[in-house]
Amino acid sequence: MRARHTTSAVAAVLAAALLVVVLVTWAASIGPSDVLRGDGIAPRRTDPTQPATTYTPSATTPPTDGERLQQRTPDGDANPVVRAIAFFIEIATLVLALYLLWRLLRWARETYDARDRRVPAPDDVDFEVISAPQATDEILADAEPQLALLDVGTPRNAIVAGWHRFEVQALAAGFGRRHWETSSEFTLRFLDLVAADEHAVSVFAELYREARFSDHEIGEPARAAAREALSAIHAGLGAGTSGRPR
């Protein structure tokens, strides 16, 4: 809504500026004599019956029509000074019009580029279309390989890999991680969807955070604790599906 208001305001300003430019261009191109036609206000005439005590004909006598015609050049335009001014106004107007056009094109291009750069809104802003049973099945189907990951490599890397496996399972179930979401935020949301054992999830999440972001010594007890927590999560989900119709 705000963007539309801003666009409308910019468009209105540009349209008004364009109108002014067109009018000025037109006025400059035809010259001031055609824009300002007529003789103007008629000079006030003195009453011939009154004595002209301070009257000086050479200074105040209005020019006759013939004299006015004589001031014009043969082609009917104003004198050369006026024509030169009109010419410069015309050039200046043209330059201004080109500048405004350039600004308009640049603004349009930036707006277009910004629209291209805009991150598309995810389809799943308000609700997830994935069903909990589907996600549970994905986790349980991958339970053995996930547990096996905890036995590979150093305890730190094993815990991180085991936690990351939830993201892989979620993706397989059609539940993708948004790029601005942290791993913990996403995985906890995913495990909340399947109603996993909260305590076990909390323990595993803490172990993951410590392994990923701390420089603590992560030993075998941590690996064992992670294996225990993951087994509890799997067991809880398995118990939940035992009575479910297949």
Next chain:
Amino acid sequence: MSVKEAGDLAGRVLDEVQKAVVGKREALMLVLTAVLAKGHVLLEDFPGLGKTLAARSFARVLGLDFARAQFTPDLLPADLTGSFLYNQQRSEFEFRPGPLFTGLLLADEINRTPPKTQSALLEAMQERQVTVEGETFPLPEPFHVLATANPIEYEGTYPLPEAQLDRFLLRVSFGYPTGDEEYDVLVRRVERRREEVELDAVTDAAGLLAMQDAVETVRVDESVGRYCVALAAATRAHTDVLTGSSPRGSLGLLLAARGFAVLRGRDYVIPEDVKAVSRPVLAHRITVKPELWMTSASGSSVVDAVLAQVPAPSTLEARR
């Protein structure tokens, strides 16, 4: 003091402060986060929401000297810093310290005083020392400023410029209490049969310094540090923004996130810590384009938008 001990102590401080300030645990956590990170806080909210009470309570519970300076239009820099007075007995000028020489200063309604006095305070906040007539006096350690400002009154006020707002690590709003919390305020007042609240000091200045030293040991992974930088940089590129956060903003994010991690009992920062402090750290450092003044665009909305754009640290980055 270990990080765990510092976290436990911080929790006790919060519990004690909450005896006086009902609810508002999150806002109080943010204020304590800034204190642990050796920063200053701008409390911007409507009158009567407990800003002054919170400041006084923190001073009492943290065992710090407390001074309050009411920022009025006629307040002079010397009223804050102190000045030299002539001692007739000794026939010499001696320095009489102003309210800046304290552990926790409540700068009440900071936007009511002219820029000259504001800048005197803000310089002291930054340098942690004051210079009077060519002589420099270091401020005591720890020294923290909790400044309050009323966001709705503009008549007779001098809004802080962006460069000076930048000196505050966090800007925190308390907001109105819920119905239950407000009723709790009434009940507590009736039960204690007096106006003032008795609070116990949980620690002292030395204890607070030890907590701050513990914060300095908190680890920040490279991916988290780069996330702070990316968030601050993204505020500069946002379409609604005239001036985005300075590098002081990304540094503030990191420092505040470390303080927040200690409050959570961790000696390492996780991306969620950064997200938790990003609004109070960054929002006041952002200037929205003036043509958007009639819209809902604000520093906070920009921070929210940036948090929903900048990629969070990946899951598998650290392979050791």
